[in-house]
Amino acid sequence: MVIYSGVGKDEHAKEGVALAIHKKYTNSIEECQYTSSRILIVKLRTETQLLNIISIYAPEDNKPKQERESSYEQLQNITESLPQNKSIIILLDFNARIGNEVIPGVKQRFNENILNDNGELLMNLCSLCDLRINNTFFDLKPQYKSTFRNSRGQQSTTDYIVTNRHIHPAQIQEVRTLNSAIAGSDHSLHLGKIKMKLNLGRNREPRAHTEKINIESMWDTTIKELYQNRLKGKIDKNPIEENDDINNSWIEEQEIKRKYHRSSK
Structure with missing residues (x-):
């Protein structure tokens, strides 16, 4: 800096x-x-x-x-x-x-x-x-x-x-x-x-971790098709009801993911 x-x-x-x-x-x-x-x-x-x-x-x-x-x-x-x-x-x-x-x-x-x-x-x-x-x-x-x-x-x-x-x-x-x-x-x-000891600022609030989504890989046609097929399969298995809004659907999707990870351990 x-x-x-x-x-x-x-x-x-x-x-x-x-x-x-x-x-x-x-x-x-x-x-x-x-x-x-x-x-x-x-x-x-x-x-x-x-x-x-x-x-x-x-x-x-x-x-x-x-x-x-x-x-x-x-x-x-x-x-x-x-x-x-x-x-x-x-x-x-x-x-x-x-x-x-x-x-x-x-x-x-x-x-x-x-x-x-x-x-x-x-x-x-x-x-x-x-x-x-x-x-x-x-x-x-x-x-x-x-x-x-x-x-x-x-x-x-x-x-x-x-x-x-x-x-x-x-x-x-x-x-x-x-x-x-x-x-x-x-x-x-x-x-x-x-010779001097500096405070590295660790006592401050930690910065929020931001997960980086690798969207660059979508330029590869094979990976793009694989992602589309997997996404379609998940949607077919968990269809969104007409009376559901996007927030509820997202919460349900996250819960399904957690159940999947727990069962795969």
């Missing part, structure tokens, strides 16, 4: 964000908030609480400073509006390069050494909202950390998996780039393994 937030179908798409949720977790979706063409929020039920997942595509570093700051302020307001005693995961294409300076509780040194304006905005946001940039806590080779490659072959890390303090560091098992995955983009697929 893909959940998307972006512009209308009749508009040229300059940006958009989406989340792909495995079908077995669709019953766990509590709410979707289509905040803008750059921000999407999906709330999933875990066994104990709500998990808030925020997907964001921040303006590029060459966009006007006011536009970039406004995007970060919006994300800060959203983060602060969510209960801090609930789990928050932010999946970010921040177009931010955050350097390798250690900020306790926010980021570690396992990152490239380049810092840009968007990187400073991101670090300020994480410091204010008690967020953890998990990419920087795993000592991996550069090819497993870079998430973006330009047309000249230059690589950098601009995509991040960020969590709040309610998700314990021990729950975050791995964050790395999957170089073997073909994403059809100049961004590489990013993998984050976070």
